[in-house]
Amino acid sequence: MILMELSARNQLKGKVTNVELGAVMANIKIEVSEPSVIxxxxxxxxAERLGLTExxxxxxxxxxxxxxxxx
Amino acid sequence: MILMELSARNQLKGKVTNVELGAVMANIKIEVSEPSVIxxxxxxxxAERLGLTExxxxxxxxxxxxxxxxx
Amino acid sequence: MILMELSARNQLKGKVTNVELGAVMANIKIEVSEPSVIxxxxxxxxAERLGLTExxxxxxxxxxxxxxxxx
Amino acid sequence: MILMELSARNQLKGKVTNVELGAVMANIKIEVSEPSVIxxxxxxxxAERLGLTExxxxxxxxxxxxxxxxx
Amino acid sequence: MILMELSARNQLKGKVTNVELGAVMANIKIEVSEPSVIxxxxxxxxAERLGLTExxxxxxxxxxxxxxxxx
Amino acid sequence: MILMELSARNQLKGKVTNVELGAVMANIKIEVSEPSVIxxxxxxxxAERLGLTExxxxxxxxxxxxxxxxx
Structure with a gap:
């Protein structure tokens, strides 16, 4: 857990709609504001450390x- | 002008709300869906080649x- | 399909010479001007959405x- | 302020040793572990929003x- | 082998502590200064061309x- | 000077054709193979440390x- 402010200006809130795990990488779908998906x-x-799930x-x-x- | 499809998955439509030019770089504000600003x-x-304006x-x-x- | 101009300055035209698909990622070889390969x-x-093939x-x-x- | 965990694996703690502001960009020096400087x-x-200073x-x-x- | 100077400012020396190969990507752990891991x-x-190993x-x-x- | 091999696959040789310095950033034009410019x-x-010039x-x-x- 971190409690800090980040220099990264773009912070879009959303909900995970899909998690697909490969051997090394993971593809995460995030619905940021219907119908936009990041x-x-x-x-x-x-992905596993954050425990990302739909x-x-x-x-x-x-x-x-x-x-x-x-x- | 290009007419092609891009591999980049994230394409957020919006409107330019501010353009700030420096000597080398430019900071562009894009309102993608109120109240989100990219x-x-x-x-x-x-920025100049695209003629970006509010x-x-x-x-x-x-x-x-x-x-x-x-x- | 998109019809627009992009801020990305570097646009190298080439031909796909190899496509290797993993579970999440894909490695695409593009011959941009012999003998350079990107x-x-x-x-x-x-890769699948664009239907990339040699x-x-x-x-x-x-x-x-x-x-x-x-x- | 945010209270969350990030997917970004590399988080190096350090101390700001210099801040140089341009018109659009800023160059920040961070001493992460002597004698390494990021x-x-x-x-x-x-840089201004975070109020970054030495x-x-x-x-x-x-x-x-x-x-x-x-x- | 290259013998040149790079514009990339951040060059952290370390030792490979783990190499995990996927189909397309590889995850490399580098201990840069105990206890920091990049x-x-x-x-x-x-990863294979460089022959990266612990x-x-x-x-x-x-x-x-x-x-x-x-x- | 470094003498090492890099994981970065794309290494395009070229000649500097222009250097434009701002306060923090610099814009470098590199002709990689006529008529391509990176x-x-x-x-x-x-830019200054490398002493980049046309x-x-x-x-x-x-x-x-x-x-x-x-x-």
């Missing part, structure tokens, strides 16, 4: 330098 | 490997 | 903040 | 997919 | 734009 | 997880 790929060990309230964090703009 | 940091030259309809693209999950 | 790791679901004409997109310079 | 580039607004106890967070290995 | 997720082919002296390279600061 | 955004201090032979390094595929 896909997060994290390590399997992080219905969990989570936050998708994205550093602003990672965002591409399309127009 | 911050994108892109090069100043990309009110533009844009898309914030984020590769799934860039998303961190907090629980 | 390796892209994307989610398996994106011989496909594709574009490798890289945000400029992701590039490291060696001298 | 450089973080974040938005100026994040001597602050902070944490450098790095997603495992962002780490390159050299041997 | 997790790097790289492609399986890179006890190897390696370097974890991280671009400064990838670092998030928590306070 | 844009790299690195910290100003890295005509320099450099290498653009990109981790495979950072590449998006468009088709």
């Amino acid at each position: 896909t997060a790929v994290i390590t399997k060990e992080s 219905g969990d309230d989570v936050c998708a964090l994205i550093k602003s330098t990672e965002v591409i703009v399309g127009k | 911050t994108a940091v892109i090069t100043k030259e990309s 009110g533009d309809d844009v898309c914030a693209l984020i590769k799934s490997t860039e998303v961190i999950v907090g629980k | 390796t892209a790791v994307i989610t398996k679901e994106s 011989g496909d004409d594709v574009c490798a997109l890289i945000k400029s903040t992701e590039v490291i310079v060696g001298k | 450089t973080a580039v974040i938005t100026k607004e994040s 001597g602050d106890d902070v944490c450098a967070l790095i997603k495992s997919t962002e780490v390159i290995v050299g041997k | 997790t790097a997720v790289i492609t399986k082919e890179s 006890g190897d002296d390696v370097c974890a390279l991280i671009k400064s734009t990838e670092v998030i600061v928590g306070k | 844009t790299a955004v690195i910290t100003k201090e890295s 005509g320099d032979d450099v290498c653009a390094l990109i981790k495979s997880t950072e590449v998006i595929v468009g088709k």
Whole structure:
């Protein structure tokens, strides 16, 4: 557990709708505001350490330098 | 202009609410669904090439490997 | 399909020479200009959604903040 | 403030030794364990929102997919 | 082998303590300074090309734009 | 100077054609194979430490997880 503020500006609250585990990585689906779904790929060990399961309230964090703009 | 499909799973539609130009980088605010605001940091030259201005309809693209999950 | 211009400055055209699917991720080889080969790791679901197969004409997109310079 | 656990595996504790603000970005030096210094580039607004100043106890967070290995 | 200097500011020396191979990706544990452990997720082919095994002296390279600061 | 092999699969050789310094960041143009130009955004201090100037032979390094595929 951490209690701190992060420099990452983009913090989208949502609910886990699917967890798919591979050998090393895991694909997590997060519904952030219907009908938007965020896909997060994290390590399997992080998915297990967080105990991610459907219905969990989570936050998708994205550093602003990672965002591409399309127009 | 490109007409193609992208591997990047996360594509959030929104409207530009602010553009701040530095010497090399630019900070773009995109309102994706009230009250969520996405911050994108892109090069100043990309901001100028796209002609980003307030009110533009844009898309914030984020590769799934860039998303961190907090629980 | 999208019809838009992207802030990502680096867009290298090439041809898919290999697709290797794992449980969650996929490794895509793209020949951008002989003898350069770009390796892209994307989610398996994106590889399948795009229907990536050998011989496909594709574009490798890289945000400029992701590039490291060696001298 | 957030109270949550993050999927990002790499969390290095350290102390801010320098903050350099540009128009859009900021360069933050974090001494994580003498004599190692981590450089973080974040938005100026994040640096200001966190009120980063020399001597602050902070944490450098790095997603495992962002780490390159050299041997 | 390369003999060059890199723009990536963060170069942490350490020792590989675990290598876990998946179908496409590999999870590498690097002890950088006791008790800190860096997790790097790289492609399986890179892990094999470098011949990464426990006890190897390696370097974890991280671009400064990838670092998030928590306070 | 480092003498090591890197896990980053994408290493494009080229020549610096432009260096633009901001307060914190720098925009580097690298011609990798005519007429392709790679844009790299690195910290100003890295640009200065490497002494990047037009005509320099450099290498653009990109981790495979950072590449998006468009088709």
